[in-house]
Amino acid sequence: MKKASSLSELGFDADGASSGFFRPVADGTSTPTAHRRRLTKISVIGTGNVGMAIAQTILTRDLADEIALVDALPDKLRGEMLDLQHAAAFLPRTRLVSDTDSAVTKGSDLVIITAGARQIPGETRLNLLQRNVSLFRKIVPAVAEHSPEALLLIVSNPVDILTYVAWKLSGFPASRVIGSGTNLDSSRFRFLLAEHLDVNAQDVQAYMVGEHGDSSVAVWSSVSVAGMPVLKSLQQSHSSFDEAALEGIRRAVVDSAYEVISLKGYTSWAIGYSVASLAASLLRDQRRIHPVSVLAAGFHGIADDHPVFISLPARLGRAGVLGVAEMELTEEEANKVRRSAKTLWQNCQLLGL
Ligand SMILES: NC(=O)C1=CN([C@@H]2O[C@H](COP(=O)(O)OP(=O)(O)OC[C@H]3O[C@@H](n4cnc5c(N)ncnc54)[C@H](O)[C@@H]3O)[C@@H](O)[C@H]2O)C=CC1
Numbered sequence: 030m031k032k033a034s035s036l037s038e039l040g041f042d043a044d045g046a047s048s049g050f051f052r053p054v055a056d057g058t059s060t061p062t063a064h065r066r067r068l069t070k071i072s073v074i075g076t077g078n079v080g081m082a083i084a085q086t087i088l089t090r091d092l093a094d095e096i097a098l099v100d101a102l103p104d105k106l107r108g109e110m111l112d113l114q115h116a117a118a119f120l121p122r123t124r125l126v127s128d129t130d131s132a133v134t135k136g137s138d139l140v141i142i143t144a145g146a147r148q149i150p151g152e153t154r155l156n157l158l159q160r161n162v163s164l165f166r167k168i169v170p171a172v173a174e175h176s177p178e179a180l181l182l183i184v185s186n187p188v189d190i191l192t193y194v195a196w197k198l199s200g201f202p203a204s205r206v207i208g209s210g211t212n213l214d215s216s217r218f219r220f221l222l223a224e225h226l227d228v229n230a231q232d233v234q235a236y237m238v239g240e241h242g243d244s245s246v247a248v249w250s251s252v253s254v255a256g257m258p259v260l261k262s263l264q265q266s267h268s269s270f271d272e273a274a275l276e277g278i279r280r281a282v283v284d285s286a287y288e289v290i291s292l293k294g295y296t297s298w299a300i301g302y303s304v305a306s307l308a309a310s311l312l313r314d315q316r317r318i319h320p321v322s323v324l325a326a327g328f329h330g331i332a333d334d335h336p337v338f339i340s341l342p343a344r345l346g347r348a349g350v351l352g353v354a355e356m357e358l359t360e361e362e363a364n365k366v367r368r369s370a371k372t373l374w375q376n377c378q379l380l381g382l
Pocket residue numbers: 074075076077078079080099100101102143144145146147148157161164167168183184185186187188209210213241295296297300
C-alpha cells in the first residue's frame with residue numbers, strides 16, 4: 030500500500046512557511062521566494078546499484094539542491110527515494126523527487142544515465158549493446174526535451190558506444206555529452222600502482238585511455254609520482270618490469286571489474302565516486318582533467334570523419350568538455366587507441382543512427 034511520505038500528502042498545508050511558525054520581517058522582504066538563487070538540479074536515470082551509489086555520493090558531497098530519480102520500477106524507485114530522504118537529518122539539505130515519468134527531470138543541469146542491462150558474470154560490456162540502445166531510444170530524446178541545456182553524463186554500458194548514441198539522439202553539441210569512460214579504470218590503475226609504491230593514489234598521475242573495456246590502453250609513458258617518471262625508475266630498479274609485466278598490470282586493471290562482478294554481482298561504489306567526482310568538476314566549473322569518453326575524431330590519428338567517443342584526458346567545467354589534452358603517446362600506445370577507436374566506430378555505424 031502506498032503511504033504518504035510528506036505532511037502535504039497527509040492533507041496539511043503544502044507550505045510550512047505560511048503556517049504561522051515564521052513571519053516576514055516588517056517591510057515584507059523576507060518572504061520564502063525573495064532572493065531565491067538558481068538551484069542546481071541533477072537527475073539520475075536508473076536507480077539500480079550504480080544509480081543509487083551515484084545519488085548517494087552526490088548527496089554526501091552536497092553537489093545539488095535537487096536530485097530527481099527516474100526508474101521503470103515504481104515501487105523500487107519510491108523505496109530508494111524514501112530511504113535517502115530518511116537520512117535528511119544527517120545530510121546537507123537536498124530536495125529529492127522521483128517518478129517513472131522523465132518529466133520529473135525538467136530543468137536539470139546534469140542528467141546522469143545509468144539505466145539498462147548490466148553484465149552477468151562472464152559477459153563483456155559489448156554484449157549489452159542491443160538491449161541498452163533500445164532503452165536509450167526511449168530515454169534520451171525525452172530527457173533532452175525536458176532539459177535542453179543540460180549536460181548528459183552516460184554511465185550505462187557499453188559506455189563509449191552509448192555516449193555516441195546519446196549524442197546522436199539528443200542533438201546536443203558533443204561538448205555537453207560525456208561518457209564516464211576510463212575515469213574509473215584510471216582509478217583502478219592508480220590504486221594498483223599506489224599500493225606497489227606505497228603512496229597515496231591521489232599522488233599517482235596515471236591514465237587509462239581508449240575504450241572503457243577490454244581494449245583500454247594504459248599510458249605508461251605518462252605515469253608519474255611527484256613529477257618523476259615511474260616507468261623509468263621501475264625498470265631501472267626491477268628488471269622484471271618488461272613489456273609482458275606491463276601488459277599483466279593493464280590486464281589486472283581490466284579484470285578487476287570482472288572480479289568484482291563475479292564476487293558481488295555488480296560494481297557500484299567505485300563508479301559512484303567516479304561519477305560524483307565528474308559531477309563536481311562539471312557543475313562547480315573545476316577545470317579538472319579527467320579521462321572521459323569524448324568525441325575523439327581527429328585526435329591521435331583517429332580519422333576526422335570517424336565520429337567515435339573514447340576516453341582521452343579532458344578538461345571539464347560548467348560548459349562540459351572545455352578541451353581535450355593533446356597527450357604525448359608512444360607510437361604503440363597511439364596505435365592501440367586507434368585500433369579501439371576503429372572497432373567502436375564500426376559498432377556505431379551498424380546502429381544506423
Ligand atoms: N561506465 C561504468 O564504468 C560502469 C557502468 N555500469 C553500467 O551501468 C548500468 C547499470 O548497472 P546496475 O545499476 O548495476 O544495474 P541494475 O540492474 O542494478 O540497474 C539498472 C536499472 O535500470 C532501470 N531501468 C531499466 N529500464 C529503464 C527505463 N526505461 N527507464 C529508467 N530506468 C530503467 C532498471 O529498473 C534498474 O533499476 C549497466 O549497464 C552497467 O553495465 C556499471 C558499472 C560501471
